[in-house]
Amino acid sequence: MSEVASLNAVEVAYPGRGTVLGPFDLALPEGEIVALVGPSGCGKSTALRLLAGLEQPTAGTVTRTPERGQTAVVFQAPTLMPWADATTNVALPLELAGMAKAKAQDQAREALKAVGLENAIGSKPAQLSGGMAMRVSLARALVTRPRLLLLDEPFAALDEITRRNLADDIHRLWDQTRPAVVFVTHNVEEAAYMAQRVVVMSANPGKIAGQTTIEAPLPRPPGFRTSEVFRNAAEDVSRDLAKAMGHIQ
Amino acid sequence: MSRTLETLAPILLVAVLLGLWETACRLTGVPAYFLPAPSAVAAAMAQDWALLLGSAWKTLSTALLALAFASLIACSLALIISTNRLLEKAVQPLAVALQVTPVVAIAPQVVIWAGLAHPDRAIISLAVIVAFFPIFSGALTGLKSTDPDLERLFDLYGATPWQKLQRLRIPSATPFILEGHKVAGGLAVIGAVVAEFVAGSGGSQGLAWRILESSNRLQTAKTFAAVIVLSLMGALLHAVLQASEQAILRRFRGR
Numbered sequence: 001m002s003e004v005a006s007l008n009a010v011e012v013a014y015p016g017r018g019t020v021l022g023p024f025d026l027a028l029p030e031g032e033i034v035a036l037v038g039p040s041g042c043g044k045s046t047a048l049r050l051l052a053g054l055e056q057p058t059a060g061t062v063t064r065t066p067e068r069g070q071t072a073v074v075f076q077a078p079t080l081m082p083w084a085d086a087t088t089n090v091a092l093p094l095e096l097a098g099m100a101k102a103k104a105q106d107q108a109r110e111a112l113k114a115v116g117l118e119n120a121i122g123s124k125p126a127q128l129s130g131g132m133a134m135r136v137s138l139a140r141a142l143v144t145r146p147r148l149l150l151l152d153e154p155f156a157a158l159d160e161i162t163r164r165n166l167a168d169d170i171h172r173l174w175d176q177t178r179p180a181v182v183f184v185t186h187n188v189e190e191a192a193y194m195a196q197r198v199v200v201m202s203a204n205p206g207k208i209a210g211q212t213t214i215e216a217p218l219p220r221p222p223g224f225r226t227s228e229v230f231r232n233a234a235e236d237v238s239r240d241l242a243k244a245m246g247h248i249q
Numbered sequence: 250m251s252r253t254l255e256t257l258a259p260i261l262l263v264a265v266l267l268g269l270w271e272t273a274c275r276l277t278g279v280p281a282y283f284l285p286a287p288s289a290v291a292a293a294m295a296q297d298w299a300l301l302l303g304s305a306w307k308t309l310s311t312a313l314l315a316l317a318f319a320s321l322i323a324c325s326l327a328l329i330i331s332t333n334r335l336l337e338k339a340v341q342p343l344a345v346a347l348q349v350t351p352v353v354a355i356a357p358q359v360v361i362w363a364g365l366a367h368p369d370r371a372i373i374s375l376a377v378i379v380a381f382f383p384i385f386s387g388a389l390t391g392l393k394s395t396d397p398d399l400e401r402l403f404d405l406y407g408a409t410p411w412q413k414l415q416r417l418r419i420p421s422a423t424p425f426i427l428e429g430h431k432v433a434g435g436l437a438v439i440g441a442v443v444a445e446f447v448a449g450s451g452g453s454q455g456l457a458w459r460i461l462e463s464s465n466r467l468q469t470a471k472t473f474a475a476v477i478v479l480s481l482m483g484a485l486l487h488a489v490l491q492a493s494e495q496a497i498l499r500r501f502r503g504r
Contacts, residue, residue: 096406
């Protein structure tokens with residue numbers, strides 16, 4: 001599989017805080033879902049911003065093959081324009097890229113239907129629940145059919161049932177175009193469920209503390225959360241995380 | 250407490266205070282030029298209502314015109330300087346200096362600059378100066394208070410500076426701009442009245458002139474009548490601006 005993006009020995013340092021990330025390497029093959037797990041401040045979101053091109057490394061290199069508009073980000077909050085309805089929010093990346101408004105809105109409506117929001121097409125963010133707003137955010141990320149999808153703790157503000165439903169929706173939508181996905185989370189079980197590979201990071205500065213590959217099909221089969229594969233994967237990730245936090249040697 | 254009682258409470262309080270005032274005036278026999286009874290003020294209002302309404306409209310139209318000019322100048326300036334940090338640093342102290350300088354201190358000079366034969370120009374200019382700052386400050390704050398994640402998203406999708414301004418910064422600033430206009434509306438009335446006082450010319454014929462004229466003649470009941478009309482006008486303008494702000498924000502946010 002060809003590589004969509006990679007971080008090569010990158011380091012990020014901020015004035016007054018020193019080095020917060022690196023040296024750090026991460027290769028993202030086409031179609032792979034990678035989860036980044038680690039304690040707060042370990043540089044997970046920084047790594048994501050480097051991949052998005054929203055930040056430059058202090059040292060090392062970032063390679064990205066997707067062209068403009070082929071990288072999408074979903075933030076921790078839905079990050080919608082409160083004055084615009086769901087369709088206008090989703091159509092934004094297409095319109096910014098120069099697509100005619102009518103065509104962009106048509107595609108946005110299709111994207112909203114794909115995330116199960118056909119009834120919320122004209123609703124404004126304040127009229128949506130947290131889960132619905134996050135689906136709009138996901139539809140906006142997917143409407144451009146990105147080759148690289150970056151998810152920065154997208155479930156952090158959602159309840160357990162909504163998280164589980166949205167996780168399955170992401171897998172279903174990912175299966176249609178199979179972009180490379182980086183999924184940042186604090187939650188071990190969530191990482192083991194979502195990703196094919198879980199990278200555990202240690203803090204100060206953020207480095208790779210361990211990796212676990214999960215040999216199970218995507219989208220996940222029914223009952224996967226109670227399977228031995230899932231339990232073993234979650235245990236491996238937990239062990240790596242405990243080591244990264246210095247709780248065990 | 251019932252809603253009706255809450256609505257009636259301020260009306261009842263005013264009625265009681267007016268009753269006490271009327272009774273005190275009648276019992277003490279205080280001269281009308283010193284403190285007219287509410288009934289005398291009401292009589293003055295009834296007698297001069299056409300004149301008072303004309304003057305109120307004169308002051309209100311001056312304030313509204315000043316608000317429109319202030320809005321245009323303040324929003325344009327905020328838009329221009331929000332794009333350049335150095336320009337913002339340069340302009341900000343001047344804007345603050347303009348805000349903290351009492352309008353009465355600069356009014357005589359503005360009257361001279363506008364030409365003694367054109368008090369209206371001076372009055373509108375002074376009201377614009379008073380109304381300028383809240384709109385400018387609100388617009389500038391709003392233009393700079395966009396959601397940083399939305400900024401990143403626009404950057405990610407390669408938005409041009411014009412697209413960011415038009416599709417992100419101006420809509421983000423809208424609630425702040427509306428709030429600025431609400432505050433500026435009240436200040437524009439105050440600015441217009443103060444300017445009418447300083448201009449001190451019968452040519453303006455606004456409410457301030459009615460107050461000056463009647464107090465110079467010791468017709469205190471007429472002075473009170475003009476002050477009451479002025480207060481009611483200010484309150485009405487504030488209510489209209491507040492209702493407009495709420496209606497626009499409801500439409501803006503969808504609830």
